[in-house]
Amino acid sequence: xYGALWRVLPGPVWLRVVILLVLVVALVAACFEWVFPWASxxxxxxxxxxxASTS
Amino acid sequence: MxxxxxxxxxxxxxxPRASSALHGRPAPRRGAVSTVVxxxxxxxxxxxxxxxxFVVWQLWWTDVQADRVHQQVLAELEWPEPPVIVExxxxxxxxxxxxxxxxVMDEPETGEVFAKLYVPRFGEDYVEPIAQGVDxxxxxxxxxxxxxxxxxxxxxVGNFASAGHRTTYGKPYHQVADxxxxxxxxVRTADTWYVYRVTSHQIVNPSxxxxxxxxxxxxxxxxxxxxxxxxxxxxxxxxxxxAAQRYIVHGELDxxxxxxxxxxxxxxxxxxxxxxxxxxxxxxxxxx
Numbered sequence: 001x002y003g004a005l006w007r008v009l010p011g012p013v014w015l016r017v018v019i020l021l022v023l024v025v026a027l028v029a030a031c032f033e034w035v036f037p038w039a040s041x042x043x044x045x046x047x048x049x050x051x052a053s054t055s
Numbered sequence: 056m057x058x059x060x061x062x063x064x065x066x067x068x069x070x071p072r073a074s075s076a077l078h079g080r081p082a083p084r085r086g087a088v089s090t091v092v093x094x095x096x097x098x099x100x101x102x103x104x105x106x107x108x109f110v111v112w113q114l115w116w117t118d119v120q121a122d123r124v125h126q127q128v129l130a131e132l133e134w135p136e137p138p139v140i141v142e143x144x145x146x147x148x149x150x151x152x153x154x155x156x157x158x159v160m161d162e163p164e165t166g167e168v169f170a171k172l173y174v175p176r177f178g179e180d181y182v183e184p185i186a187q188g189v190d191x192x193x194x195x196x197x198x199x200x201x202x203x204x205x206x207x208x209x210x211x212v213g214n215f216a217s218a219g220h221r222t223t224y225g226k227p228y229h230q231v232a233d234x235x236x237x238x239x240x241x242v243r244t245a246d247t248w249y250v251y252r253v254t255s256h257q258i259v260n261p262s263x264x265x266x267x268x269x270x271x272x273x274x275x276x277x278x279x280x281x282x283x284x285x286x287x288x289x290x291x292x293x294x295x296x297x298a299a300q301r302y303i304v305h306g307e308l309d310x311x312x313x314x315x316x317x318x319x320x321x322x323x324x325x326x327x328x329x330x331x332x333x334x335x336x337x338x339x340x341x342x343x
Contacts, residue, residue, distance in 0.1 A: 001093070001094045001097045001098070002097055028108060031108055031109075031112070032108075032112050036108075036109055036112040036113070040113065041192075043113075044298045045113075045222075045223075045292070045296055045297055046113075046191070046196075046220060046222070046223050046224070046292065046298065047191070047261065047292055047298040048218050048220055048221060048228070048290055048291045048292040048301065049189045049191075049195075049201075049203075049218040049261075049290060049301075050218075050259070050261055050262070050263060050264045050266055050267060050290055050301055050303075051261070051262070051264060
């Protein structure tokens with residue numbers, strides 16, 4: 001999978017490394033900004049209120 | 056000169072090992088099974104890295120973001136500062152302890168920051184905003200401590216009930232379990248200080264809403280007696296990094312004081328000077 005990605009990328013080794021770094025940074029930023037806040041709704045480790053049971 | 060340049064070229068010459076490694080004789084053919092296993096393995100590694108990143112985000116980045124917002128929210132309040140005695144450089148005036156009925160503000164709009172909490176036990180720099188409502192995404196994850204709607208406002212008879220994160224999003228109630236009986240919990244609204252004192256703590260299930268009853272422990276549906284006591288309640292998750300239970304701290308109002316009179320001795324004794332709040336010493340940053 002990652003081997004195929006590496007072969008698809010154009011240019012010399014340094015350019016591929018730069019492209020990969022940019023990709024990684026963009027993916028991590030997207031996770032921090034959108035994916036994780038959304039996912040945290042489904043991770044109950046942060047609930048701190050008391051409320052009447054909804055079940 | 057030209058000889059010198061040619062020599063290395065010659066040395067680099069076709070070496071079978073180097074050329075196959077760099078310019079790829081096609082990758083050795085693998086069977087379909089080993090390709091599939093390889094991809095699955097890479098997916099697992101990726102999932103592991105993503106989960107690790109999630110933990111980093113949850114435990115570190117949410118704090119960074121929330122702290123920034125809290126600082127800004129506090130700085131935007133622009134409340135009057137308690138007086139300082141200029142003569143003899145005596146420092147902040149000490150507020151006297153009022154025990155008659157305190158002024159009580161009306162319940163604000165959801166999301167409005169209407170109070171600040173100071174807790175000497177949590178450290179000199181500790182000050183957190185209190186906002187109306189306990190919605191997780193818009194209040195608790197963002198603005199800090201939330202006030203349970205329809206519970207008492209600070210100073211009023213009944214139960215001023217609040218919720219705060221313990222491990223994430225600025226973790227205003229991080230050290231809630233360090234509180235011991237008698238510790239002051241100082242709530243400030245624009246014009247008034249309310250000094251509560253911790254009376255007890257308990258660990259309950261998330262559905263035990265009687266902890267925020269007007270009289271803590273009064274079951275829902277029970278008749279509410281005539282209210283005379285002025286309670287405060289803090290709720291936070293428990294154990295830390297879990298949400299299986301809730302850590303509850305109850306307090307009761309000791310006294311109140313107008314801000315224009317000075318600062319409560321509890322804060323000054325602990326080295327907390329609200330006029331030079333933590334917000335003022337930290338450069339403010341725009342929050343998008």
